[in-house]
Amino acid sequence: MGDQTPCEKLCLGLKKVKPYLAMVSLQFGYAGMYIISMVSFKHGMSHYILATYRHVVATIVIAPFAFVLERKIRPKLTLPIFLRIMVLGFLEPVLDQNLYYLGMKYTSATFASATVNALPAITFLMALIFRLETVNFKKLHSAAKAIGTAVTVTGAMVMTLYKGPIIDFVRSHGAAHHGTSNESGNQHWLTGTLMLLGSCCGWSGFFILQSFTLKKYPAELSLTALICMMGMVEGAAVSLVMERDMSAWKIGFDSRLVAAVYSGVVCSGIAYYVQGMVIRTRGPVFVTSFSPLCMIITAALGLIVLAEQVHLGSIMGAILIVFGLYTVVWGKSKDMINASTLELTDEKTGTQELPIKDTTKLSSINFGNSIEGPDDGMSKIPPKS
Numbered sequence: 231m232g233d234q235t236p237c238e239k240l241c242l243g244l245k246k247v248k249p250y251l252a253m254v255s256l257q258f259g260y261a262g263m264y265i266i267s268m269v270s271f272k273h274g275m276s277h278y279i280l281a282t283y284r285h286v287v288a289t290i291v292i293a294p295f296a297f298v299l300e301r302k303i304r305p306k307l308t309l310p311i312f313l314r315i316m317v318l319g320f321l322e323p324v325l326d327q328n329l330y331y332l333g334m335k336y337t338s339a340t341f342a343s344a345t346v347n348a349l350p351a352i353t354f355l356m357a358l359i360f361r362l363e364t365v366n367f368k369k370l371h372s373a374a375k376a377i378g379t380a381v382t383v384t385g386a387m388v389m390t391l392y393k394g395p396i397i398d399f400v401r402s403h404g405a406a407h408h409g410t411s412n413e414s415g416n417q418h419w420l421t422g423t424l425m426l427l428g429s430c431c432g433w434s435g436f437f438i439l440q441s442f443t444l445k446k447y448p449a450e451l452s453l454t455a456l457i458c459m460m461g462m463v464e465g466a467a468v469s470l471v472m473e474r475d476m477s478a479w480k481i482g483f484d485s486r487l488v489a490a491v492y493s494g495v496v497c498s499g500i501a502y503y504v505q506g507m508v509i510r511t512r513g514p515v516f517v518t519s520f521s522p523l524c525m526i527i528t529a530a531l532g533l534i535v536l537a538e539q540v541h542l543g544s545i546m547g548a549i550l551i552v553f554g555l556y557t558v559v560w561g562k563s564k565d566m567i568n569a570s571t572l573e574l575t576d577e578k579t580g581t582q583e584l585p586i587k588d589t590t591k592l593s594s595i596n597f598g599n600s601i602e603g604p605d606d607g608m609s610k611i612p613p614k615s
Contacts, residue, residue: 323461
């Protein structure tokens, strides 16, 4: 093989960087959603109806692209795949988002985005259970994944159980009205935190099931459209049960409409598609490893736009979560290097062992003997499965 041209090197470099750029861009999108959603809640929008409208918009936007661009490669939709899509439509669009929105209303946008940092640890544990990840404690980088997961969970527990004093980064006078119902506020804070952790479990389950579904249904756009459609149907059913007042469905040209359109296009349509593409090449743990960036962006926006208060427990927990998370990411990066090295080694040895041309009958028989044992004088035909 000759040396690569500068154009080939550039294309190869862009191919390697593309998953990182995609996931970083999504974190900016999620950060904007947290702030816009919080504003719409303050204007009286129901989180059940927001989750439903979000997937109405996502279905309308994604379905035409899926129908046109994947009409030749779209696999047949079988009953097992449809049942998986139904579960996917419930796990993230209904369970995760409603628990998340409720938790964010009880706490704050900054705290909610920080709690999502437990997502990589939960996803890693689920990946271990379903054998998508392995841990070998004899190797440092492999043990680092387990240690980082434990540190991340510890950070999430600190954020849950310890609130601490308010850290006033931007001088505000909002602390005075928090002392009136401190006990009730702490109870809501704990309830909200448990809901946020529950939403992380639902989101992690979504990533794991999505990775399995993509192996059977490798059409990211079509799968995204179907998930959004099922999320719309199931979310509407839940909303009709939980919101009996039909006037709650009315929205005008205000923050509620902006929240539905923005979260539908960016955080459901585009996000499901991009995550699906990256999951196929890097796995679900890689996809969830960028959430600390979202926390930083949201904290800055929440502090400036919403004048939210940051507590010491949130800062301490966030530091532990970020430290543990990047320990996991370091271990994952070493795993990828080792896997690519092993793959290159196998390719080199394979080209030497396999016959390039089937020139003689003897070469085939000798190759079969090298695998299956000494020749017994009869040609060995593999049994039909």
